[in-house]
Amino acid sequence: MYVEISPRLREAATGLGAGVPYALKVLAGRLAEEPELGRPMGPPGVLTVMVDGDLFEECPTLAVDYVRGPDRIEIRQATSTRAAAPARSRERLVDPAAEAEAEALTVREVKDAWQRVTRWLGRRASASYEALRPGAGPAALAALERDLGTPIPPALRALWSLTAGDDGVGGRGCLPGNRALMTLDAVAESYRHRMGARGAHRPEPEYDRFTAWQATWIPVISLAPADGTSGLYLDTATGFLGGWSRYSEPPADELDTLVTYLEEVADMLEAPALATRDRPGLRDGALVWSGEAEDGWHPLAG
Numbered sequence: 573m574y575v576e577i578s579p580r581l582r583e584a585a586t587g588l589g590a591g592v593p594y595a596l597k598v599l600a601g602r603l604a605e606e607p608e609l610g611r612p613m614g615p616p617g618v619l620t621v622m623v624d625g626d627l628f629e630e631c632p633t634l635a636v637d638y639v640r641g642p643d644r645i646e647i648r649q650a651t652s653t654r655a656a657a658p659a660r661s662r663e664r665l666v667d668p669a670a671e672a673e674a675e676a677l678t679v680r681e682v683k684d685a686w687q688r689v690t691r692w693l694g695r696r697a698s699a700s701y702e703a704l705r706p707g708a709g710p711a712a713l714a715a716l717e718r719d720l721g722t723p724i725p726p727a728l729r730a731l732w733s734l735t736a737g738d739d740g741v742g743g744r745g746c747l748p749g750n751r752a753l754m755t756l757d758a759v760a761e762s763y764r765h766r767m768g769a770r771g772a773h774r775p776e777p778e779y780d781r782f783t784a785w786q787a788t789w790i791p792v793i794s795l796a797p798a799d800g801t802s803g804l805y806l807d808t809a810t811g812f813l814g815g816w817s818r819y820s821e822p823p824a825d826e827l828d829t830l831v832t833y834l835e836e837v838a839d840m841l842e843a844p845a846l847a848t849r850d851r852p853g854l855r856d857g858a859l860v861w862s863g864e865a866e867d868g869w870h871p872l873a874g
Contacts, residue, residue, distance in 0.1 A: 573607045574644040575600040580669075581650060588652045591631035595623050596647060599636060603645050610638060612810040617678045617727070617829065618648070618671075639674040641681070642835065648674065678831060679730045685834035686734050692841045693746060699857040700746040708736035708756060719760045722787060725808050727830045732756065740797030741858035747837060748850040750861050751804070752797040762791040762800050766816075789814065792830075806830060844872040 577596055585592040599621065603609055610619030618637050625633040635651040693701035713732060717724050737755030738745045745752025754762070766785035786807070794803040802817035813828045840847040850861035853871040860869055
């Protein structure tokens with residue numbers, strides 16, 4: 573993994589302490605070996621890792637933010653933390669331009685990954701391709717945002733601008749597990765239902781004990797085009813996908829962003845040998861995942 577430090581941060585780092593540039597250099601080496609070292613603690617798509625100032629001369633303890641792409645990491649910001657100081661007095665190297673660049677990178681990666689999926693469907697699974705709805709325009713997305721009452725992250729807005737849902741083929745969607753990208757109407761209905769249940773302070777039923785709904789969760793992917801009993805939501809506070817279920821299913825241990833999820837789908841279609849969750853195959857011109865027991869299902873070669 574290639575790791576670089578933002579030029580703006582390089583220029584400003586010594587303002588936090590003479591030893592900060594060296595500490596960041598050491599951190600870069602560690603991130604090259606452990607790219608998932610950080611935790612989501614700030615804007616979606618940004619990971620934060622702590623640097624112990626006691627390990628370096630003239631360096632305070634740092635909270636360092638970085639953005640991880642498929643093959644590179646950029647360290648964007650650093651914060652000097654002082655336990656005795658109130659939060660408002662902490663010295664932070666804020667770089668709005670860097671945050672805008674990170675957002676643009678995420679949007680581009682979402683679009684690239686989804687276009688890889690749809691190009692494959694267009695060539696190999698025309699029935700599934702034709703079941704995808706056209707992208708939503710700005711007015712439709714603005715209306716959905718008003719309906720949800722929470723901002724739609726740029727990455728999700730980018731995805732819905734390309735495809736605003738999957739009507740499926742034979743009750744199956746085109747995503748692993750035969751899941752489906754939810755239509756905007758289904759998103760709004762599911763969100764209202766779950767937020768309404770939370771607002772009414774009703775006790776969570778046994779089958780929902782793993783998914784006490786949060787206002788920052790936007791449902792994105794459902795079990796099937798017409799089945800919303802389980803699926804995936806995007807947590808707008810962290811940028812990670814999570815699972816909901818009406819059954820006694822624990823949440824998945826592995827965390828995906830919208831980018832990493834879509835890139836993995838594209839990878840599995842283009843190179844089926846890489847499939848780790850479900851095996852893709854074809855049946856009557858449609859993409860079907862893990863359908864070995866079905867007549868007419870043919871696994872993808874490769």
